[in-house]
Each structure stands twice: as C-alpha cells, then as structure tokens.
Amino acid sequence: MGTFYNQLTLDERYQIQALSKLDFSAREVGRRLDRSNKTVSTELRRCPSGVYCAKTAHQNADINKRTASKNHRRTEDVIRQIDWLLGLDLTPEQIAGRMALEGCAQPISRQSIYRYIAYQQRRHRLPRKGKRYRQRKGAEAGVHLIPDRVDIDKRPAIVDDNSEIWHW
Structure with a gap:
C-alpha cells in the first residue's frame, strides 16, 4: 500500500548536517536516520551554497509549506x-x-x-442539516387536485363586481 510520508524534523536535519560534514554518503545517512537515501540527497541538494545548514533548510521548508497551494486558509x-x-x-x-x-x-x-x-x-449546524433540497414532485395545484373546479374564465360576471360577500 505504500509508506506514510513524514516531513524531516529539525533534529533530523541537524543529524544530516553533522553526518555530511563527516563525509558520509547519502545512502549511509539515510540508513542511520531510517530514511530513504533519495530523501537525504534531495535535502542536501537544497542548499544553494553547497554547504548544508540545517537551520536555513528548516526555515526554507517552513516557508515552502506556508506558501504551498495545499496550505489551507482557515486561520x-x-x-x-x-x-x-x-x-x-x-x-x-x-x-x-x-x-x-x-x-x-x-x-x-x-x-x-x-x-x-x-x-x-458539525453538520447539525447547517440550515438543512447538510441534506440537499429535494423538490417535491406531483404536488402542484391544478384540475386533478381540486374536485368540481371551475376555471377562472368561466366564473359569473357578478364575481368581478365584488358586490356580494365572499366574492372579494
């Protein structure tokens, strides 16, 4: 299924710095830190001057992490x-x-x-508790719902006068 990826910690970066000063290869440093040699060699290549500095590398990693597109905006x-x-x-x-x-x-x-x-x-805090609105089907008014319905065009003329009670 694969391995779970962890960021390098500041302590691990200091160990990489110390071991690289002692001329250990990336493969040997990776073995001692229980990390991939590719991870160590990539970390060593990140230094612009060629001399690895753990503190600078850690600060650059933090900046990259904060400015990454995956960084969420939920402050x-x-x-x-x-x-x-x-x-x-x-x-x-x-x-x-x-x-x-x-x-x-x-x-x-x-x-x-x-x-x-x-x-x-917190789905319970949503107005509809997180459920989507479902439009009701077959509930519209019409001829088939009102028995003995008379169309508005066929009503008596006296209704338009509003002269009788209940015709308002």
Missing part, C-alpha cells in the same frame, strides 16, 4: 467568523459570499467551509 479569525455566521443560520454559500463582499483578508470558498464543517462534525 483562527476565519474559523471564528464561520462559526458566528453558522450560528445565524447562514449556508456556506451565503457565508463565502458575505466574506468576499466584506473584503475579508483571506476569503474562503463554500467548499472549504463544507469541508471544515464535515471535519468538525
């Missing part, structure tokens, strides 16, 4: 605002539209709001 302020608007019985579509209209610092899409609600297991 604490956004979550507080979503919870408050859900308390007003607004739908995620209305919340996303309102945040965009008000010029929120980090606008969020309706789908991201739905994902947040599902992740927090």
Whole structure:
C-alpha cells in the first residue's frame, strides 16, 4: 500500500548536517536516520551554497509549506467568523459570499467551509442539516387536485363586481 510520508524534523536535519560534514554518503545517512537515501540527497541538494545548514533548510521548508497551494486558509479569525455566521443560520454559500463582499483578508470558498464543517462534525449546524433540497414532485395545484373546479374564465360576471360577500 505504500509508506506514510513524514516531513524531516529539525533534529533530523541537524543529524544530516553533522553526518555530511563527516563525509558520509547519502545512502549511509539515510540508513542511520531510517530514511530513504533519495530523501537525504534531495535535502542536501537544497542548499544553494553547497554547504548544508540545517537551520536555513528548516526555515526554507517552513516557508515552502506556508506558501504551498495545499496550505489551507482557515486561520483562527476565519474559523471564528464561520462559526458566528453558522450560528445565524447562514449556508456556506451565503457565508463565502458575505466574506468576499466584506473584503475579508483571506476569503474562503463554500467548499472549504463544507469541508471544515464535515471535519468538525458539525453538520447539525447547517440550515438543512447538510441534506440537499429535494423538490417535491406531483404536488402542484391544478384540475386533478381540486374536485368540481371551475376555471377562472368561466366564473359569473357578478364575481368581478365584488358586490356580494365572499366574492372579494
């Protein structure tokens, strides 16, 4: 099924730095850290100067992680605002539209709001409890629903005068 991917920690980066100064190969460093040699060699190639610095590499990795497209925009302020608007019985579509209209610092899409609600297991906070609207079929008014119905064109002329009670 594959292996679970973990980011390198700062401690592991310091170990890579120390072992690379001792001229260990990437394969040997990977064996000692229980990591792939490809992971270690990729990490060593990230240094622009050729000399590996663990602190700089870790800072660059954090910056890359924060600016990545997969990074979510759910900051604490956004979550507080979503919870408050859900308390007003607004739908995620209305919340996303309102945040965009008000010029929120980090606008969020309706789908991201739905994902947040599902992740927090708060479907009960949605107006229809997360269920889609189902249009009712066969419930329209018409001749077949009202017995002895007289069409509006065939009603007596006195009804148009509104002179009798109940004809208003």
